[in-house]
Amino acid sequence: MRALVYTGPESLEMRNVPDAEPATDELLVRVEAVGICGSDMHAYLGHDERRPAPLILGHEAAGSIVQGPRTGERVTVNPLVACGVCRACIEGRANLCPDRQIISMPPREGAFATHLAIPARNVVTVPEHVSSVKASLAEPMACGWHAVGLAERILQRSLSSSACLVLGGGAIGLGAALVLESRGAGEIWIAETNSERRSTVSGAGNFRVFDPAEPGSGPKGGAIDLVVDAVGIEATRASASAAAKPGGVIVHIGLGQATGGLDIRRMTLQEITFIGTYTYTPTDFRDTAHAIFDGRLGALDWAEERPLEDGPGAFAEIHAGRVGAPKTILRP
Known part of the structure; x- marks a missing residue:
């Protein structure tokens, strides 16, 4: 072959x-x-x-x-x-x-x-x-499906009343954002540095897409209930640590770099939950596939x-x- x-x-x-x-x-x-x-x-x-x-x-x-x-x-x-x-x-x-x-x-x-x-x-x-x-x-989007499910178990509020931030507009990040949208998240921000990709992501759902390199373009620090880090480098972990509000949740999918970035002191003092998430369960994969088939995750x-x-x-x-x-x- x-x-x-x-x-x-x-x-x-x-x-x-x-x-x-x-x-x-x-x-x-x-x-x-x-x-x-x-x-x-x-x-x-x-x-x-x-x-x-x-x-x-x-x-x-x-x-x-x-x-x-x-x-x-x-x-x-x-x-x-x-x-x-x-x-x-x-x-x-x-x-x-x-x-x-x-x-x-x-x-x-x-x-x-x-x-x-x-x-x-x-x-x-x-x-x-x-x-x-x-x-x-189905495979990359199942990662976001699994991550959002883990976060929902920890959040002290419904997704409909939660401000969410996704770091990275690749397939896993965009997939996580589409899952959040399908489950009624109140507000969804997506940080993406690639200008062409920002344009594509903006048209994929009801998202607030911004360039994190542009000062003041994203949500205010400490204002986010749920952060999904779909990049996983030192800089995005630092951004996630700063963005999460007291009692918020950070879900870490990306594997760009192994160490650095987390503000452990702030996470401890503000009771911010950090969840590492690896792929998905067989049930997550099947559920994601059927959500794709049913059109629940967009075009x-x-x-x-x-x-x-x-x-x-x-x-x-x-x-x-x-x-x-x-x-x-x-x-x-």
Whole structure:
């Protein structure tokens, strides 16, 4: 099969590779759409030791089953493969399974390829009226779905009376904002430094989009009930610490930098809750997919599409900051 292979820092090559071979409990999926994630970018830059070269990256996938009794069924793929028997899995928190695997990380190759092997329990059927591109957004948007759900359990007020701030207008940040909007959040701010992306994000929902580099353009400090940090660098954590009001909640999704930024003294004195959130549960993924299918998360018309062969150029342009779309989808 053909695949886009990560071969070393800032190096990707189209190659002929051995065909994906599904195990007994797995399906063979022909990949029709697969998104470029921030974690793919970290690997591409050589910043992720969990993804050593050579490796097929990509985990935000949708396509069609091409082998077995379900042949022809269109599906979106939950890339987290859990054991199913540990305490976390039994409790419905498979994202915390100590033996979890994810496609695009050894021993599982990713979805920047024509075909993918995935356990049958990891797919959700896609209705005919939903495109594979929209279906592939289930994975990044499930991160926001899970994050907002965690925050709702902690907030001492309803979302309808809450001021919310999302740091980062990429697919995960925009997805979180769309989830907040679908659940009736009272006010939603989105901070995004890319001017082209700000324009796209502004049209995706009823949001107050601003450039955080412009003084006075965002909400007042200490005025936000819920902050979603979808970037996860020192600067955004500092912004989150300053933005949250006393008793507020910060939900941290991004993994840009490992340390720095949090104002621990203020968070302690003002009882600001910090929640680290990792991906989503299987239920979150299914619920997000069905919200996409039902149209509850908007038109989802903000992704850029490119052929898989254009992958090397797409990665280079994203790294250079020349891509304004919140999500780039590759089409094998």
